Amino acid sequence: MSNLLVRTEGPPPQDFVDDWRPRSAKALPDDGDDTPFMPLMLALENVLGELFGMVVAVHPGRGLLPGAPDIAPEIGAMLASMRLGGDAARPVPHVSGLTTARHAGLIAQILQPTVLQLWPPEARRPALIVDVVVTTGTGDPVVGSMRLPAPAAPVPLVPPQPLGAAGLQLPMRLAVRLAEADVPLARLLPLRPGLVISFDICAEMPVLLGDHRLALATLMPLADGRQQASIVALDLKPQGERI
Numbered sequence: 249m250s251n252l253l254v255r256t257e258g259p260p261p262q263d264f265v266d267d268w269r270p271r272s273a274k275a276l277p278d279d280g281d282d283t284p285f286m287p288l289m290l291a292l293e294n295v296l297g298e299l300f301g302m303v304v305a306v307h308p309g310r311g312l313l314p315g316a317p318d319i320a321p322e323i324g325a326m327l328a329s330m331r332l333g334g335d336a337a338r339p340v341p342h343v344s345g346l347t348t349a350r351h352a353g354l355i356a357q358i359l360q361p362t363v364l365q366l367w368p369p370e371a372r373r374p375a376l377i378v379d380v381v382v383t384t385g386t387g388d389p390v391v392g393s394m395r396l397p398a399p400a401a402p403v404p405l406v407p408p409q410p411l412g413a414a415g416l417q418l419p420m421r422l423a424v425r426l427a428e429a430d431v432p433l434a435r436l437l438p439l440r441p442g443l444v445i446s447f448d449i450c451a452e453m454p455v456l457l458g459d460h461r462l463a464l465a466t467l468m469p470l471a472d473g474r475q476q477a478s479i480v481a482l483d484l485k486p487q488g489e490r491i
Contacts, residue, residue: 283371289378291362299358300326302382309377309393317352320392323380324352356396364399374398423456424465424477454487455479461487 289306296304328351363376375397382390427447452464455477462484465477 283368283373285368285371285376288363288366288368288376291366292359292378292380295359295362296355296380296382299355300330300382302384304383305381307379307381309379311377312393312395316393316395317349318395318397319352319355320380320394321348321352322390322392323355323382323394324348324350326382326390327351327355355394359394359396363396367399371398420457422462425454425456426450426467427453452480453477454483456487459487461485 285308289308292306293304296306325348328347331351332347367376375395377393377395379391379393384390427449429447449467452466454461455463455465462482463479464481464483465479467475468478470476
């Protein structure tokens, strides 16, 4: 006799084959972003599987035609049929109408927290397009595409910081009162163009900002013949009627 050994094994389990239909060749090409979205797509399978109570497979999509809705009407019609008391396991004959669009928007709201949590931060694409395959009880799968927009980048909150010493570097125009004199109205009557009026310059001139006096200044001549007012003391006082 030979040393032939015979081993009995049970029949192999039935292989699960997704009835996946690739996108049309007319669809827009991918943007070339190779960021791994597999954790997000697996999470989407779980969320959609719990929503419909069926086996759901999510595959990378090849793009949508311009003007296509973000959530395929076929998927929205399934949820509408469930919410309205129908059987979502049966093929949906009508995929248009306001009710279908409203339930498609509801699906987008349900998926939004998962997208916010698992969207890869290094991804450059503005949206992720996936093909969703829902295996119904009758064996006829429902296939539709979804466009999931990328989460908006959060705007960092910058706490307000006091200016401190940096406020002294801000440019500001100030008025300096060179001189002042109290004269009777009679001396103003003979005013005419070209008339020279003599007055005495104040040794310490007030520096004004609006209706307030900020400091005292004195004039210093410059090399080009101009005069420069230099602050010699701080003196904050109300100058007008407002306090």
